Amino acid sequence: MTEKDFLPGAYQKMPENGKVTWKAPSNIALVKYWGKRPVQIPANPSISFTLDACATTTSVTFEKKEKNDGFSFDLIFEGKQKADFKPKIQTFLERVEMYLPFLKAYHFTIETSNSFPHSSGIASSASGMAALSLCLMDIEKELNSSMDEALFHAKASYLARLGSGSACRSIKGDLVQWGAHKNIPNSSDLYGMEYPFKVNPVFKSYCDTILLVHKGQKKVSSTVGHQLMHGHPYAENRFEQAFSNLDKLKPILANGDLEEFIKLVESEALTLHAMMMTSMPYFMLMKPDTLEIINKIWEYREATKTPVCFTLDAGANVHLLYPSSDKEKVQIFIKDELAEHCENGQYIHDQVGSGAIKIND
């Protein structure tokens, strides 16, 4: 599909009002997206596990306006009006208006809440933008009932990408690939899609415990981090490495080769942070406790031969990845050894999920 496929024709009907609700999950990348060109076109392809417990639920109530003049919306976050989130939504609406020409015809009340604590340091932009995009697509489906499922999901992912890049990987599950790659048929820079190759059952129920090392605001945002890949001395090699890691991942995911999975995933996480440390200006998002946790994971893996590994997003938190068959013993290890490195001892047990769902009121 191309951008043109997302431009709708004339709408069949325009209901007076209505309400839609969607719940969209967060995701954690195995091969990382870091570096982009306008607007949210990734410098390299990426792949992620869709999560399950960490999710955003968003309801959009819409009511026909008298005049088609400008965007009109209220934003309610966890029960309270949230004026400081409004500029981000305004920018998003401006960006997607040409693909959703009904936007100025309605007043919207957007009510949103996260399953994880707001101050957890977990970015809610992926799940939040995915949930909002799905609500808007659901409204569009009411205006044009002939839209098929494939277009619905691809366009929801396309819109989510325009809101926040990695949000395009939060529509479907369980493994989502985003970014054009010559060896992955139908892959696109414009939207995420379900990983098209064989995936061993071990990965279908993989666990991810998010160790909340630092819950405060990050010193450097992802937006700034992506920009610093322009003119970065190692950028070209890094982008090539990501393309090649997607090739390498294909047999690993098919065969359930955990030893190779661990090497690739940990190397991706450390490469992401190495890019941050070698940017100009350079910066570091890992904290001393991030490194303590990584060392303990390595020691535990060596001593017990349990296939646990870590990955990192653009922050200090650590995602501990392990097969569900090892859940019991790994969760004891987390409680006894790793919790002490988390802010207020907090962590969240999550696992691979199956994508966003519509909630019927």
Ligand code: PMV
């Ligand atoms: O979607 P953004 O702009 O927040 O960037 C996400 C970047 C990483 O989380 C570090 C990697 C990824 O692929 O999700």
